[in-house]
Amino acid sequence: MDNRVNSELIRVESLTKIYHLGEVKVVALRGVSFEVKGGDFLAIMGPSGSGKSTLMNIIGCLDRPTSGQYLLEGTEVSKLDKKQLAYIRNKKIGFVFQMFNLLPRTTAMENVELPLLYSNVPTKKRNRLAEESLALVGLAGRKMHYTHQLSGGEQQRVAIARALVNNPSIILADEPTGNVDSQSGAEIMEIFEKLNNEKKITIILVTHDLEISKFAKKMILFRDGEIVKREIIKD
């Protein structure tokens, strides 16, 4: 996967997802189709329960749809085996979550190095890459801070540095500003904007905040598991 701008990166066609909870059937996605090109910055909006996280989990290869197609760079994801999916999750996609998900009692550096440990990168290179990633999010001066010594906004920036450390071509961020104050939220969005503009990383961001969505280039609006609106915010 590369960062070629404007080539088709993601295409989903008639995606559905049904959760079965005993007798209860929850239809989370009811036929969702859209395309994401390399270099896009897409905001997915919609009220709570409209299926945004369900869609992100499928795009991130963390879950499978009930029906429909998901093509990642032209490859049908349902045809990939566990090993190939794990490779995509580790190397191609960076994840950022609402709750930061950093390890406690661990420094910023160690948190960022974690994805590199899984791929057996030698210590020196690990340190260098983690430092570069932390510098990209403006936290070079916080590398030895433990998780609890960082503000919420800083923790989220460490999480972004961790998502970046394997040089992904896509970042998936599910409500990344949902647990930080508005000033930190704006700083986080400026980082995403820079990664998109300068590094050509494709960004898919879930938010219910209109101000946050304005940082994106395109927007799709969800309601009850369906896309009800598509908008180009800027080119």
Ligand code: ADP
């Ligand atoms: P959003 O992220 O837009 O708030 P979700 O994708 O989390 O929405 O949820 C969409 C719908 O699917 C909701 O009605 C939710 O209760 C249901 N849902 C989500 N995850 C599960 C699950 N693992 N099992 C059962 N139902 C789920």
Ligand code: MG
């Ligand atoms: Mg959600």
